[in-house]
Amino acid sequence: MTLPVLLVEDDIDLANTLLQFLEMEGINCDHAANGQSGLTLAQQNTYGVILLDLNLPRMNGLTLCERLRQSGQDTPVLMLTARDTLDDKLAGFHAGTDDYLVKPFDLDEVLVRVRALAKRRSGQVRKLLAATLEMDLDRKEVLRAGTLLKISPSSWRLLETLMRHFPAVVSRQELEAALWGDNLPDSNSLKVHLHNLRQQLDKGFETGLVETVPGFGFRLKDSN
Template identity: 35%
Template sequence: MRVLIAEDDVDLAAQMVASLKDSGYAVDHASDGEDAHFLGDTEPYDAVVLDLGLPVMDGISVLRKWREDGRSMPVLILTARDSWSEKVAGLDAGADDYVTKPFELAEVLARLRALIRRAAGHASSELVCGPVTLDTRNARVWVSGEPVRLTALEFKLFSYLMHHQGEVVSRTELTEHIYDQDFDRDSNTIEVFVNRIRKKLGVDLIHTVRGLGYRLDPEDGEDKR
């Protein structure tokens, strides 16, 4: 899952970026509203953490422009002002949730997990597909109750597929959602990761849809090659 952090406080931004990366997210950072608007308008994020007090272009203006342009990714707004009117303005502009500074990073992570789950149509923090369970809260995977060890990138890829069960996901889409903006992306490695995950899971869940990508579905009978 890929997240944009739009925050001008250098120390706070660094803490959030580090915390999200430790939790398995691919993370990009913008320090002003203009940069945040550009990234959010051109990159495919699964969620955005948006400070309302950004320089150059304030957070409310950024959010309004995103929504006017049809950008629908979940947005969690941050505000240092404990004002009900600002929270209302942010929600009316298109925000999905808010956190008032100061806050605990654990709360931000929990709210992000919930926003991403709901956007994909999932209510529980545990995603289930056939005998496989993925715990979004603790970044763990089980098959029939037995733990499966995945590398960080394998988990990111599998988590994205689990959030989008039943959908055909292209290699390009997977590449865009598991790597940071400044990472040297190579979509050819996706097939390698998929094959590794298949072997580790030991169950027939990830199916290749010829010429299109992959679909996670325990009932699907597509060719796995």
């Protein structure tokens, strides 16, 4: 399967070089020459990785990355920039980038990093979306179909894990690790916490969102 990548870069010579190289490596790459166009493409399409220049016309890379994360976009971002100070890198990570590559760079290194990032989703996203649920990690709020829910700290950790994996199944072991790390309690504790989570999510709604998948674990249903 071809890996879809978005390149947002205003240096046309560099962009053409990257486009040709990535396409020879079997990577299908869209290109935007300014930040606003890059944001539009990122919102309209699904990409495995976004290659993002920092200094862009119409919207800089930091702002673009922040906008994506605030909207719940979890596509991994590799920031490409000539700025190499620690403060510049910290600013990039604070904005939501997942990796940082300083110009000039080797094309083979770009390829290695793109393929590595494509194997996961970004952990930098500030808003998680799953089914009719919306979790705002900054405001510490969860909404279901626009209704604000009261979620306990332990239920929050379970729900965040389920939402980050949505729509995939999450194993019992992963949920236990989210709650207790390596200090596992007795075998019935997870069942109690899942019951509490279901109560908090489903109160006032006709359908339940947390589904048990026998022999595998648990997942969120794509349900109203």
